[in-house]
Amino acid sequence: MPDGFRPYLRIRAACPQVPVNDELRARMQVVMAKRYNAQTKALDMSSFHTDPDFKGIFCGLFRSPIMAAAVEIMEKNIPDLVALNLNNNNISSMEAFKNAHTRLPNLRILYLADNRIPTATHLISLRPVPLVELVLKNNGLCSRFKDHSHYVREIQRKFPKLRKLDGEELTPMIQFDVGEEATALPPAKASFLCDPNGTDIIRQFLEQYFLIFDSDNRQPLLDAYHDQAMLSLMVPPASQVGRLEKYWRYNRDLRRQNVDDNTKFRNLRVGRLAVVSMLAELPKTKHFPRSFTVDLTLFTPKMIVFTVAGMFKEFDQGSEELRYFQRQYIIVPAGSGFCIRNEMVLITIAMQPQIRFFKKTIEPSNAPQQINHEAAGLSNSLQNRLSINQPSTSTVAAATLQPAQVGIDESTKIQMVQALCAQSNMNIEWSKKCLEETNWDYNHAAFVFDKLHKENKIPPEAFIK
Numbered sequence: 225m226p227d228g229f230r231p232y233l234r235i236r237a238a239c240p241q242v243p244v245n246d247e248l249r250a251r252m253q254v255v256m257a258k259r260y261n262a263q264t265k266a267l268d269m270s271s272f273h274t275d276p277d278f279k280g281i282f283c284g285l286f287r288s289p290i291m292a293a294a295v296e297i298m299e300k301n302i303p304d305l306v307a308l309n310l311n312n313n314n315i316s317s318m319e320a321f322k323n324a325h326t327r328l329p330n331l332r333i334l335y336l337a338d339n340r341i342p343t344a345t346h347l348i349s350l351r352p353v354p355l356v357e358l359v360l361k362n363n364g365l366c367s368r369f370k371d372h373s374h375y376v377r378e379i380q381r382k383f384p385k386l387r388k389l390d391g392e393e394l395t396p397m398i399q400f401d402v403g404e405e406a407t408a409l410p411p412a413k414a415s416f417l418c419d420p421n422g423t424d425i426i427r428q429f430l431e432q433y434f435l436i437f438d439s440d441n442r443q444p445l446l447d448a449y450h451d452q453a454m455l456s457l458m459v460p461p462a463s464q465v466g467r468l469e470k471y472w473r474y475n476r477d478l479r480r481q482n483v484d485d486n487t488k489f490r491n492l493r494v495g496r497l498a499v500v501s502m503l504a505e506l507p508k509t510k511h512f513p514r515s516f517t518v519d520l521t522l523f524t525p526k527m528i529v530f531t532v533a534g535m536f537k538e539f540d541q542g543s544e545e546l547r548y549f550q551r552q553y554i555i556v557p558a559g560s561g562f563c564i565r566n567e568m569v570l571i572t573i574a575m576q577p578q579i580r581f582f583k584k585t586i587e588p589s590n591a592p593q594q595i596n597h598e599a600a601g602l603s604n605s606l607q608n609r610l611s612i613n614q615p616s617t618s619t620v621a622a623a624t625l626q627p628a629q630v631g632i633d634e635s636t637k638i639q640m641v642q643a644l645c646a647q648s649n650m651n652i653e654w655s656k657k658c659l660e661e662t663n664w665d666y667n668h669a670a671f672v673f674d675k676l677h678k679e680n681k682i683p684p685e686a687f688i689k
Contacts (some may be wrong), residue, residue, distance in 0.1 A: 229305045240282040250590055252290075253285060255296050266307035267298070268413050270335070273313070283515040288339070291320040292576050299327045307333035315339040318349045323577060327350040335359040337390075343368060344378055357388040419523040426520060426530055429555075434511045442664060444505045444637065449496035450556065450563045456492050456503075457502075457569040468509050470540065471571050497639045497666075499567070504667045511536040528555040528562070535582055546574040546582060640666050643645070648673045654686035 236476045242248060255277045259268045272294075285291050298305055305328050313337065334355055341347065342364040351630060360366060361378065379384050380394060387394055436444050456476040459468045476491040493499045505664035513581065515534040522529035533550040554566040604647060637659070643657040645668060662669040676682050 233577070239284055239287070240439070242282055242287075242290075244293050248281065248283065248290075249293055249297065251277065251281060252294060253301065255283075256294070256297060257301075260302060264307065265302075265304055265330070266309070266333075267302065267305055268309045269294070270309045270311040271311070272310075285310065286315050288317065288320060289329050291315070295320050295327065302329050303328065303485065306503075307328050307335075309335040311335050311341070312338040316346070316348060320349075320355070320576075322349040323352075324350065325354070328353075329448060330354070332646060333357040338362045341365050343344065344382065347382060353383075354385045355383050356385055356387055358383060359390055361390045369656065385688055415518040415520075417518075417520045417523075419520065422520045422528065422530070425528070426518060427597050430518070431531060432515065434513070437503070438508075438566075440508075441665070441667075442500060443667065444661060445500050445503060446496055448564055449499050450565045451496060452494065453496050453499050453564055453661045454494050455502065455567045455569065457571065459570070460572050468571065468573070470538070472603065479661045495639070497636070497643050501643065508539040509536045511647060512582070515582065527559060529553070530555075534642060535578060535586075546579060548572050548574045548578055555677075571640070637664065640664065644669060644673070646675075650686045652689045 226284060244502060255272070255275050256267060256269070258277070259267070259275075261268070269285065271281060276285075285294060300307075308328075308331060314340070318341070331353055332355060334350070334353075334357070337359045338361075340363065341360070344365050346365070360371070367376065375391075375392065376389060379389055387396070415428075432446070433448060435450075436442060439572045457471060457474045458477050459475050461477075470666070493502050504607065509601060512535050517533050518530060519532075520528070520530040529552070531550060531552045533548070536547055536549060538545045538547050548571070550570040552566075552568045553564055555562045557564045640659055641652060641656045645652055648655065648658075650658070650673070657670045658673055659666070661673055671677055673682070
C-alpha cells in the first residue's frame with residue numbers, strides 16, 4: 225500500500241446468492257424438461273447445478289428457495305411424476321417437499337444419495353409420501369445408527385410402504401390389518417361455527433372492523449373496544465421467521481421473558497385508548513377476506529369468542545410484504561350492542577404454501593385500501609361499540625346497523641388528554657390544546673408534538689406541571 229501498510233484480505237466461503245426470479249425459473253424449466261423421461265415418468269436432477277445450461281448461474285438445490293421453485297415447476301408441469309433423482313446436490317433439508325403427497329400425488333421413487341441430510345428427523349416432511357423405493361446412502365444420517373439393521377428398521381418405520389432401500393429389497397413390515405380408508409382424516413373445513421346464529425354477526429363484524437383497520441385512520445376503532453379492553457401481540461422468534469422489525473417492540477411472548485421482567489406488563493395494552501393507540505402505530509395494511517378462516521367457539525347471550533386467521537399485505541415506505549395473522553376476540557354486551565373485551569394477535573411471515581394459495585386464488589392489490597363513501601357508512605355502523613343488537617336470553621339475534629355517535633364524548637377526551645400528557649410529558653393544558661388544534665385526532669396530535677419538539681418550537685411552559 226502507498227502508506228506502507230500491508231493489506232489483509234478476509235475471504236469467507238459462501239455460495240453465490242442468486243435471486244429466484246422469472247429468468248431463473250425459465251432456465252430451470254428448460255433444464256428439467258431436458259432431463260425428464262416421459263416414458264418412465266422419471267426426472268433426473270442429480271448434480272443439478274453442474275448442468276451446462278446453467279452457465280453463469282449457480283442453481284444449487286440445497287438453497288431452500290431454489291428447491292421450492294423446482295417443486296413448484298414439477299407441480300405445474302409434471303404432476304404425474306413417479307421417480308425423482310436428487311443425488312449429489314448437497315441437500316440438507318427436505319422442507320420444500322412439505323405437502324408433496326398432494327402436490328406430487330404419484331411420487332413413489334426418490335433418490336437422495338450423496339447429499340448432506342444429517343438425521344432421519346430431517347425426512348419428516350416426506351413421511352406422508354407413500355414411497356416404495358428410497359436411496360439415502362452417503363448421507364450423514366446413515367452413520368448415526370449402531371448397525372445396518374437398526375438403520376433399515378428406523379427408515380422403514382417412517383415409510384411403512386417402502387419395499388426397497390439403497391437398492392436392497394426389504395421384508396414388508398408387520399402392521400395391523402387396517403385399510404387405508406379407515407385411517408383417512410376427515411376433510412379440512414375453512415370455518416367452524418358452534419352456533420349458526422352467529423354467522424351474520426361475525427361476518428358483519430369482520431367486514432366493518434377490517435374496513436376501518438385498513439383505512440388511513442384507525443381512530444374510529446375506539447368505539448369497538450371496551451373501556452377496560454386488553455390486547456396483546458405476539459410474533460415468533462427471529463430465528464424461525466426472521467426479525468419482524470415493525471412488530472418486535474410490541475411482542476408479548478411470555479416464553480421469552482423472565483419471571484421478573486416488566487415487559488409482559490408493559491406490552492399488555494389495557495384500556496381502549498391504549499389499544500387503539502398501539503394499533504394506529506402499526507404499518508398500513510390491506511387484509512384479504514377471501515383468505516380468512518373463522519372458528520366460532522363460544523356463542524352465548526353474555527359472551528362471544530371466535531378466532532379469525534388469514535393473510536394481509538403490509539405497506540411501508542413503498543414496499544409490500546405478505547403476512548399471516550391470527551386474532552382471537554372475546555366480545556361482550558355493552559349498552560345496546562357489543563364491544564371487544566379481549567384480543568390476542570399473532571403476526572408472522574407467510575409460508576410458501578400460503579404464498580402459493582395467495583397467488584393462485586386471491587387477486588393482489590398494489591395499493592392500500594382507501595375509505596370511500598360506502599365504506600364510511602360501514603365505519604359509522606362500527607362506532608357506538610359495533611352497534612349490534614343485544615341478544616335475548618334464548619338466542620342471539622341477527623346483527624343490525626345502528627346510527628353512530630356524533631363526535632367524541634367527554635370521557636374519551638379526558639382519556640386522550642391524560643394519555644398525551646403521559647406520552648409527551650406536557651401538562652394537561654397544553655396536551656388539551658394540542659388535541660383541540662388537531663381536531664381530537666390522537667395520532668395526528670402525537671405526530672405534531674414529535675415534529676415540533678424536535679424543532680424546539682414548544683415553549684418551556686408547556687412542560688411545567
